[in-house]
Amino acid sequence: xxxxxxxxxxxxxxxxxxxxxxxxxxxxxxxxxxxxxxxxxxxxxxxxxxxxxxxxxxxxxxxxxxxxxxxxxxxxxxxxxxxxxxxxxxxxxxxxxxxxxxxxxxxxxxxxxxxxxxxxxxxxxxxxxxxxxxxxxxxxxxxxxxxxxxxxxxxxxxxxxxxxxxxxxxxxxxxxxxxxxxxxxxxxxxxxxxxxxxxxxxxxxxxxxxxxxxxxxxxxxxxxxxxxxxxxxxxx
Amino acid sequence: xxxxxxxxxxxxxxxxxxxxxxxxxxxxxxxxxxxxxxxxxxxxxxxxxxxxxxxxxxxxxxxxxxxxxxxxxxxxxxxxxxxxxxxxxxxxxxxxxxxxxxxxxxxxxxxxxxxxxxxxxxxxxxx
Numbered sequence: 001x002x003x004x005x006x007x008x009x010x011x012x013x014x015x016x017x018x019x020x021x022x023x024x025x026x027x028x029x030x031x032x033x034x035x036x037x038x039x040x041x042x043x044x045x046x047x048x049x050x051x052x053x054x055x056x057x058x059x060x061x062x063x064x065x066x067x068x069x070x071x072x073x074x075x076x077x078x079x080x081x082x083x084x085x086x087x088x089x090x091x092x093x094x095x096x097x098x099x100x101x102x103x104x105x106x107x108x109x110x111x112x113x114x115x116x117x118x119x120x121x122x123x124x125x126x127x128x129x130x131x132x133x134x135x136x137x138x139x140x141x142x143x144x145x146x147x148x149x150x151x152x153x154x155x156x157x158x159x160x161x162x163x164x165x166x167x168x169x170x171x172x173x174x175x176x177x178x179x180x181x182x183x184x185x186x187x188x189x190x191x192x193x194x195x196x197x198x199x200x201x202x203x204x205x206x207x208x209x210x211x212x213x214x215x216x217x218x219x220x221x222x223x224x225x226x227x228x229x230x231x232x233x234x235x236x
Numbered sequence: 237x238x239x240x241x242x243x244x245x246x247x248x249x250x251x252x253x254x255x256x257x258x259x260x261x262x263x264x265x266x267x268x269x270x271x272x273x274x275x276x277x278x279x280x281x282x283x284x285x286x287x288x289x290x291x292x293x294x295x296x297x298x299x300x301x302x303x304x305x306x307x308x309x310x311x312x313x314x315x316x317x318x319x320x321x322x323x324x325x326x327x328x329x330x331x332x333x334x335x336x337x338x339x340x341x342x343x344x345x346x347x348x349x350x351x352x353x354x355x356x357x358x359x360x361x362x363x
Contacts, residue, residue, distance in 0.1 A: 049294075049301045050276065076301040095270055096249075102361040106272050106299055131272075131299050147270075147302035149248055 002034035002093070002211040003226060004202050007218040010084045013044040013071055020153045022229045023092040027151045032225060034093035034211055038198050039218075041082035044069040045170055048077040048144055055079045055171040068166065075154035077144025078174035085162030085182070087198055090155045091205065095147065100210025106131060106143060109156045112204040113141035116158065119200045122186050130175060133158075137186050138179030142172065159183065160197050237360055238265045240331050244347055245356035246307040251331060254347060259308055262335040263295065263326065266360045271297045274323040279315040280337055286310065288346055293336055295326065308346040310339030 011019075016039060026032045045068055047053060055078060056063075056070075063070050068081075082088055089112070095101045100108065110126055113133035117124035117140065124133045124140065133141035145154045159182035167180040184191040206213045216222050218230065239245075244252040249267035253260045268274065278294040286292050286306035293304040315337045319325060326334035341347075351359070 049296060074301070076296055077299045097359055097361055099361050101270070104272050105270050106297075143299045145300050147300065149303070149305070 002036065002206075002213050003032070003223070004036040004038060004205075004213045004215045005218050005222070005226065005230065006198055006202070006215070007037070007039040010042045011039045012042050013046065013069055013082070016041060016088075016090070017071075017073070019230050020090055020092060024148060024151055024153045026225075026229055027092050027094060028149045032229065034091065035226070036202065036205060036213065037088075037090040037092070038202060039088055039090070040084045040086060040194075041088060042069070043067065043081070043083040043166060044071060045079065045081045045166070046071045046073040047079050049074055049146070052078060052174060055174050056169070057171070058169050063169070066169075068169070073144070073154060075144040075146045077142070079170045080142050080144065080157060080172055081166045081170060082157055083162045083166055085160055085194070087158045087160060087194065087201055088155070089158065089201055089205065090153060091209070092151060092153050093209065093211065094151050096150055098210055100208060105145070105152060108208050109143050109145075110141070111208050112201060113156065113158055115204045115208070116197065116200040117183070120183060120187065120192055120197070122183065130178070132173070135181055135186060138181035139172070139175075140181050140183065158197070158201060160194055161191050237269070238331070239353045239357050239360070241353045243331065243353065244307070244350035245353065246305065246350055247359060248305050250304060250307045252307045252347070252350060254341070254344075257341055257344070258313065259310060259339045259341050260335050261292075261304075261307060261337055261339060262330055263304060264356075265330045267302070268327050268330045268334070271295060271300045271302055273297055274326050277319045277323045277326070277336070279319065280312045282312050282315060284312045286312070286339070288349070295323070304336060306339065307350055308339065309342040311342075312337050313340045314338040
């Protein structure tokens with residue numbers, strides 16, 4: 001059994017990061033099961049572990065003036081951005097003996113994105129040497145994760161109907177000249193609701209990573225241990 | 237998934253080969269396969285001292301970064317400098333040319349806390 005928690009309101013990046021760190025420590029100590037967060041972030045640009053800031057096209061001051069936060073994340077991968085209208089999937093899961101882990105975790109995350117696109121009639125595909133989920137209009141899902149004691153955190157972002165102009169202020173994933181797209185780019189007024197897409201992402205996560213999910217909404221009653229880890233800043 | 241019989245294993249997917257007080261440490265075939273093509277390795281400094289379980293290195297692929305832990309306590313006496321230009325050696329030969337660092341062991345009895353190949357195999361997912 002694993003848990004999932006969906007947040008309906010945007011979560012500030014730092015708050016999301018702190019939640020991940022508390023869940024990571026608890027998962028490493030085996031006091032909680034694998035736990036998946038599904039959330040949207042307030043507008044933010046994040047750099048990967050090796051932090052190549054030459055892929056930022058504006059100065060920190062200019063980002064600040066635009067109301068966009070900027071963070072160094074400890075995950076793999078390069079620069080990306082998050083904003084409402086984009087689902088972010090943060091599986092805090094131990095990779096190992098689970099049958100779903102016999103494929104590489106990177107491929108599993110890509111597969112979750114591709115099958116979710118397919119649910120809504122969009123043909124997604126992989127591109128050799130360029131990870132993530134791609135469509136004819138551009139890249140829809142970006143991946144970057146970190147393993148500490150083989151518990152993974154960070155994960156994948158999936159563009160549903162977020163404002164893509166934010167991506168024009170960076171070189172996404174350090175891939176110059178490669179377009180970024182969302183489901184809305186391809187489906188326009190037929191774009192599904194965020195909730196439907198979120199349901200699909202969790203369902204495919206459960207199948208592909210072979211983890212049966214007990215699904216919670218963040219604003220509804222949660223297991224006490226989980227509520228403490230998510231919402232109490234001093235939780236250990 | 238290859239798991240050589242003559243090595244020791246940590247639950248965090250490092251392997252150890254031990255000879256004359258020196259532990260050669262790398263990451264397992266399962267570990268490298270989960271990370272995909274490695275692009276960068278951050279190795280410890282020669283002379284660094286670790287306790288068992290300390291973070292000793294970071295291996296990074298295009299989309300993933302993973303911490304590597306010292307399986308036993310000791311002092312780093314050699315690092316695999318070839319990985320600086322060719323981190324893919326870890327993917328291609330995880331138990332051979334892809335070794336990460338060598339530790340002069342403080343206490344050989346710590347090897348007893350590591351897993352043998354059969355026990356480690358149980359920690360890896362069945363194909």
